[in-house]
Amino acid sequence: MKFTLSWLKEYLDTDADLDTITEKLTAIGLEIEEVENPADTLKPFVIAEIMEAGPHPDADKLQVCKVNTGSEVLQVVCGAPNARAGLKGAFAPSGSVIPTNGMKLKPTKIRGVESNGMMCSERELGLGEDHAGIIDLPSDAPVGTSFADYAGLDDPIIEIAITPNRQDALGVYGVARDLAAAGLGTLKEPSFEKVARSGESPVKVILETEQCPVFAGCYIKGVKNGPSPEWLQNRLKAIGLRPISTLVDITNYITYDMARPLHVYDADRLQGDIVVRQSKNGETLSALNDNDYTLDAGNCAITDDSGVIGLGGIIGGTSTGCEEDTVNVFLECAWFDPIAIAMAGRKLGIDSDARYRFERGVDPESIIPGIEQATRMIIDLCGGEASEIYLAGAAPDITKTVRVRPERIRSLGGVDVSEEEVIDILGRLGFTVEKKDGALDVTTPSWRCDIDGEADFVEEVLRIHGFEHIPATPLPKSSREIETGLSPLQKRVRLAKRTAAQQGLKEAVTWSFLPSAQVSLFAELKPELMLDNPISSDLDAMRPSLLPNLITAAGRNIDRGFKNVALFEAGSQFSSDTPDGQSLVLAGIRRGQTGARHWAKAPEEVSAFHAKADAEAVLRGIGTKIDNAQVAAEAPSWYHPGRSGVIRLGPKNVLAYFGEIHPKVLKALDVKGPLVAFEILLENIPMPKGKGGNSRGPLKTSDYQAVERDFAFLVDQKVAAADMIKAVRSAEKKLIDEVSIFDVYQGQGVPEGQKSVAVSIRLQPEDRTLTDEEIEQIAGKVIEAVTTATGGSLR
Structure with missing residues (x-):
């Protein structure tokens, strides 16, 4: 979740500096990921004016410019098509670093002409995607002053990590509410003048699935779409969003401002009324992310007479998307079941800001305030005339009342917090508290769907009271011996x-x-x-x-x-x-x-x-x-x-x-x-018997000479080598130390259907030297064992 410091202060009246704010955010569970100030990156860049511009002697597309930086006049070779005498823009002097590519500038020669520094485009400064030409500032821009100060870029961008249970902090207003509850200022309630409305909406909404219990819509006619104002574009760019058009930018802005996703349809491209139903197997959607999706049965589909025009709570379709020539729009502000949205989004592989919020839980009570805020912004920025709000269904009540015992703060959290402070903290967080029978009946606000039980309230009290107050206590020693080692x-x-x-x-x-x-x-x-x-x-x-x-x-x-x-x-x-x-x-x-x-x-x-x-x-x-x-x-x-x-x-x-x-x-x-x-x-594999421990046992060696003998047997070709080896070993278990097969032959001299198998055995006596007679006896036993076991014969 990203936002700028100035955006936060629209809802938080505080004198705290940036460091204090970021420390407090981490302390209350909204951990800081990064703080970035564009002004620090753009500190070397100044406003400069091109005094003269003439063609490069050896390059048709380059110009040689005399640039006044306010402190000196430098020669700069520039390839921008809009470079001209009198233009004022952002100048990067030698020694500065271009933010987007990390290139460090130094005096150089371009096609044999000296060049010092660089006139920059928006993309090169990370301020947008425009790279068609260098930045063209108004004629009254003061030469020599800091470009970051002039452009109002001294506004730190704060990024916080959001855990799945803190859906209330997915909007700037929710973050401000949390900081105010932590004592870091006063919360400013959002205020905007309600829109004058007239007539019913010509577009109706029919709900046919429990996945969308409430849907509010507003028809606005006579709007003029186009690029959004600079302040809105700058705010979206700061948090990493690309400005598209005023209508779309408004919905994206409110998504981050109030954690309230919305969608706006080109009303003239709708075919009939909107029907919210479950998708049918095989239906398709051409989505706004330029991908086509084939749907399974059961997804929450926004449809009209033409078919599926969007996936509720996830993404809209191209068939009813707003363009520059859009004149009449239908504004959607609905609430969707979090589990249904999570399952559909994961199955289709669609990640969107709307899905991210709906699957975690959007405040159902924000339906009317959300559509009012969006309508006001559309009227102010695009003009037009708004209809009455069309409301289908009713917002679900997701609040809960939980019995909380103040002494559980101590038993679960290890900190003594008085009952008065517990009530005060919970009240500042938006909970309704009622004393009853020696305990507290606490009712959750509509924006905290993550609260389920008493332990959750203990956590809420502790994070505002301060985790640093929890004493570090070692775990008690075990009263019984703990077996160590590996099984x-x-x-x-x-x-x-x-x-x-x-x-x-x-x-x-x-x-x-x-x-x-x-x-x-x-x-x-x-x-x-x-x-x-x-x-x-x-x-x-x-x-x-x-x-x-x-x-x-x-x-x-x-x-x-x-x-x-x-x-x-x-x-x-x-x-x-x-x-x-x-x-x-x-x-x-x-x-x-x-x-x-x-x-x-x-x-x-x-x-x-x-x-x-x-x-x-x-x-x-x-x-x-x-x-x-x-x-x-x-x-x-x-x-x-x-x-x-x-x-x-x-x-x-x-x-x-x-x-x-x-x-x-x-x-x-x-x-x-x-x-x-x-x-x-x-x-x-059988475990070893007995209690021999890890010892390998005594080393068995013999001082007496070993004897090796080779045998060749004719056996059926189906006889397995393992059976022969087993038979050989069984002939004399004490003296036969090693058995190996070193040759297998089939061909001339061997009857068809048989094979010749050559076996080598090693005899190792431990108490005497074997005599020739003993060796011959053992050889006989080997031949007999193999003949009996395999039906073969000595070759």
Whole structure:
């Protein structure tokens, strides 16, 4: 919310200086964001007169001017088409900085001709959008004086932060009312002469929806539209609004002046009466922001016989907008349901000053004062003759009466405030107070729809009494011991994240939501996982997996030229809206190559085996004994069916998924593949038994020589490598230390439908050196175990 100091003082009679006012605003909850004084920026700029102007010798569009600054005459090269002898304007001397672009001026040569300083346009000084020529001041403008002083720019602009519950401070008058209640002056009631009215309005209003319970209108004929007066334009420019025309500028001014949005229609472009109803599915609106909108059913639509001409409380349409040739107008001053406005504005993505105020709550009692003020300004600035006010419906009563106990100021706020002061503060804020049965019955004013309960009144009293009076009191010490440290699951998550980082993956943090269109790629779209109030229309469902957000994050990096992407995230995914439906997972993805190009080792294209290696590394990092785990090709549907797998303990306890992401999933997410991923189901991993603490246990080493033996088996091509490894380990659990497959062959010399699998085993005795006989016995057990488990034979 922005306003100027002079604007504030139209409603606040005070001798306080700027610093005092800004300190008090922050103290009462209207926190200062910024204070800017245009006069400080424009301090070096002076009024200067062009004494002579002649053509540049080497440029047709440039002129060489002799400029009198009041203290000296300088030569200035100027390209403005309106530069001429006798013109008075704003001059920027060498050493000054142009506000809009930060350019620091210095003496220079332009096409070989010396130039000192610059004659400025409105845009260059940040005073408007006019850049067609330099500023042309009246002939009586005093040369050599400060341009900021002459133009009346010594008026600080104050910007305050508005919390959602302070809709009453969205107008300058409301801010002044708050400062007056805080003792920083006297509030000046707005006063304007009522308009002489005659005849009924030829435009009628019909209300057909509860979203608009009251609508006041006034027909004004014979107006003359055009640019608004300079004072009004300057005030709007100061707060960042672009002047459009007198009629539109008046409605924008009152929006900020009294927190009362209005709208004005070109009455001659209306077709029939105005009907306020709910929109129908598929209706369209060409809005004043130059965008076209297709409406769903249920929005608050302002219509005539031609269709939708505006969205109530949000934005008007171009079909009935006012132009320079507008002669007859219909002025609207209505009240709209805040929730309906918020929902429609968010769904359509329309941000406007009207929506900002209506969704927070506009004073319903401002209907008649608002239309009276706007009518008076239109008559004064545009002329015309006003009809009687046409009033459809009735303003809702949103006031509340709440029982307030003065002692609650102490118990809730920690400050002793007397009952007399409580009554005085509430009265200054506009509340009506009645003593009753040892308590106070307090009735809210129509402009404070945010007040609901006793605690709200405590806050109101405290902010005016002064938050600085609240003593700083430390919290009492707990009477019981508080357990410190991390839970076993929290430790597991940290270890898992650390291991993933050691694998070269970078941690990502993504939303717990995702577009509902992506949910079906990974799970069933359940209604209970849809968000009622999403932060964005495309983040409307809880994520069933961490992978969609990681994959799309990889896609964004790929689009920006990063070919090799390796990311991981640890967080929750959701299968239902119950506590049991939330599970903790660490997921990771890789795309591209395993690393950058290097002379010593060429990088590899990522594959399902890299994802498996990442998954196994994380599982080992958190202490999982995966030697007993099985690997099976049973990964979920979002993985490639022939290039993925699952790591599990037993037939049901799944520890992890890994593999290449299915091409149809990547296509749906618009990400170029191939891309591999893994998912560690952290809560499925059994916790260690016993009370071993965090110790890794004793280091087991052997002084005896290890023995390695290789075997080649002919097995059916459907036999899984994991089954062979499991069979080998079962042959001699104490002595077999390591098992690995180092070759798989199909082709000449191998029967059709079979494959040759070469296995290497490492025997590590701990108490003796193995003899040849013992080694042969173990080899026999290995051959027998593999033959029994797989039906294969030694090659």
